[in-house]
Amino acid sequence: MSSKIVIEYSILFSSDYHIGTGLGISGIIDDILYRDSKGRLVIPGSTMKGIIRDACEDIADILGIKHCQGKLIKGKGLCFDKPCILCLIFGSPFTPSHFKFEDARRRDEFYKIMGILNKEIRYQEFLSRVEFHNSINEETGTAKEGFLYSYELGKKSEKFIGYIKEIIPIKNKDEALSLIIAGLRFISHIGGKRRRGKGRCEIKIEKINDGSIKVEDVLNKLKNFVNKE
Ligand SMILES: [Zn+2]
Numbered sequence: 001m002s003s004k005i006v007i008e009y010s011i012l013f014s015s016d017y018h019i020g021t022g023l024g025i026s027g028i029i030d031d032i033l034y035r036d037s038k039g040r041l042v043i044p045g046s047t048m049k050g051i052i053r054d055a056c057e058d059i060a061d062i063l064g065i066k067h068c069q070g071k072l073i074k075g076k077g078l079c080f081d082k083p084c085i086l087c088l089i090f091g092s093p094f095t096p097s098h099f100k101f102e103d104a105r106r107r108d109e110f111y112k113i114m115g116i117l118n119k120e121i122r123y124q125e126f127l128s129r130v131e132f133h134n135s136i137n138e139e140t141g142t143a144k145e146g147f148l149y150s151y152e153l154g155k156k157s158e159k160f161i162g163y164i165k166e167i168i169p170i171k172n173k174d175e176a177l178s179l180i181i182a183g184l185r186f187i188s189h190i191g192g193k194r195r196r197g198k199g200r201c202e203i204k205i206e207k208i209n210d211g212s213i214k215v216e217d218v219l220n221k222l223k224n225f226v227n228k229e
Contacts, residue, residue: 004169005099005170010162040105055183059183065085065226070092099167106160132149153193177221
C-alpha cells in the first residue's frame with residue numbers, strides 16, 4: 001500500500017443528537033448545535049477525532065496493543081521519542097497527528113434537493129428542534145425551580161459523510177488503517193445527552209481510497225498487531 005490513505009465514512013443517526021457549541025442565543029436557547037459558515041449543521045472533525053480516539057484506545061486495550069495514555073499524568077505516561085500507534089494517528093504534544101479528521105457534513109445534493117441551501121431559517125425546523133429540561137442543582141441533585149435549560153437537538157435524517165485523510169506518511173500504514181477502521185465500527189453514540197438516549201448512530205465505512213482497499217481485508221490484518229513488543 002503506497003498511496004496515502006483516505007477513508008470515507010457515513011454517520012446515520014437513529015435518534016436525535018446533541019453536539020453543542022456551548023454557546024447560546026440569549027433568552028432563546030442555551031446551547032446551540034455546530035454549523036458551518038452557510039448555517040448547515042456539521043459534526044466537527046475535532047469531535048469525531050476525540051470519539052474515534054476513545055474507540056481506538058478501547059480496541060487496543062481489548063486486543064493488547066501497547067499504547068500510552070496520551071496524557072502527561074503521573075503514572076499514565078505519554079510517548080516521547082518512540083511514539084505509539086495512537087500518538088502517531090492522533091498526535092500528541094511531541095508527535096504530529098498523521099491524519100486529518102475533517103468535519104462530517106451532509107451532501108450538497110441533500111440541500112439542493114430541499115432547495116433551501118441559502119434559506120437558513122426555513123430549513124432549521126426540518127433538521128433541528130429545541131428541547132427543555134429543568135436545570136439541576138449541582139449540590140442537591142434536584143431540579144432548580146423556575147430554571148429551564150434549553151438545547152438544540154439535530155433530528156435524525158439524512159446521513160453525514162466524513163473523511164479521514166493521511167497527511168503525513170505513516171510507516172505503520174496497515175496497523176493505523178486497521179485500528180481506525182475498527183474504531184469507527186466500534187462507535188455507537190456521538191455527542192452529549194446520551195443518558196437521555198440521544199446520539200445513537202451507525203457508522204459505515206463507505207470507501208477506503210478509491211475503493212481498492214476492502215474493509216474486511218483491513219480488519220483481518222488487525223490480529224497481526226496484537227501482543228507485539
Ligand atoms: Zn503514545
